[in-house]
Amino acid sequence: MELRDGQLPRDPSAAAIVNMAITELSSVSELRARVSPRGFVWRGRPPHMTNTRLAELQVEARGGRGSSYVTTRPLIAHWDPQPGGAAQELAHDPGQIAWLEGLVGATDPTVEPAPVYHYYDRSGAGIAPHIDEPRFSLITHYLVAHEASGPKRSAFFVYPVGREPQRVELAPGEAVIVYSGAVVHARTAVAPGESVTTLSIGYRLDSGTEGVDVDASR
Numbered sequence: 301m302e303l304r305d306g307q308l309p310r311d312p313s314a315a316a317i318v319n320m321a322i323t324e325l326s327s328v329s330e331l332r333a334r335v336s337p338r339g340f341v342w343r344g345r346p347p348h349m350t351n352t353r354l355a356e357l358q359v360e361a362r363g364g365r366g367s368s369y370v371t372t373r374p375l376i377a378h379w380d381p382q383p384g385g386a387a388q389e390l391a392h393d394p395g396q397i398a399w400l401e402g403l404v405g406a407t408d409p410t411v412e413p414a415p416v417y418h419y420y421d422r423s424g425a426g427i428a429p430h431i432d433e434p435r436f437s438l439i440t441h442y443l444v445a446h447e448a449s450g451p452k453r454s455a456f457f458v459y460p461v462g463r464e465p466q467r468v469e470l471a472p473g474e475a476v477i478v479y480s481g482a483v484v485h486a487r488t489a490v491a492p493g494e495s496v497t498t499l500s501i502g503y504r505l506d507s508g509t510e511g512v513d514v515d516a517s518r
């Protein structure tokens with residue numbers, strides 16, 4: 301499923317097919333009951349994301365730069381956590397965990413948080429709408445860096461069932477919390493001269509928390 305600029309197709313029958321796929325994917329996880337109409341739990345810059353910490357992540361991400369992420373058509377994205385001092389430190393940081401758990405409830409202490417950097421640094425790079433694998437069905441998704449010689453075009457999108465796609469603008473250091481196993485999400489393609497680096501940290505909710513509605517953002 302690939303959507304131009306994150307938007308649904310204009311053709312009504314094509315849009316209906318995409319909406320059907322979004323509905324199906326969004327029903328896979330029991331977390332669907334927790335998803336708010338806007339499709340994400342929280343967005344903004346959390347208090348523990350200091351300028352120093354952001355600079356450390358940017359340096360680490362630059363040093364570990366892998367190959368550019370190209371537009372793919374996954375339906376369920378698999379997770380390949382990467383080691384990295386600053387990213388791991390953030391994933392396990394008591395401030396990060398307390399902030400996250402204050403918004404969604406307890407996370408599963410037996411599942412290691414899984415940070416992964418993604419690089420979108422070649423024209424057309426992005427990731428098509430998908431859900432994340434059940435192991436990490438809750439993400440905190442940080443924008444680490446966003447540079448462009450022209451207008452910044454690429455953005456994070458969520459696709460709440462029965463609603464218009466939601467464009468989630470983030471500045472470096474800002475995060476969005478998403479039940480990524482239950483909400484279709486995407487990164488739209490970067491333009492020539494534009495590059496984006498993100499850090500997603502996957503968590504799993506504690507099974508005792510999963511069915512409890514503690515989403516403060518509704």
Ligand SMILES: [Fe+2]
Nearest residue numbers: 377431432480
């Ligand atoms: Fe994802």
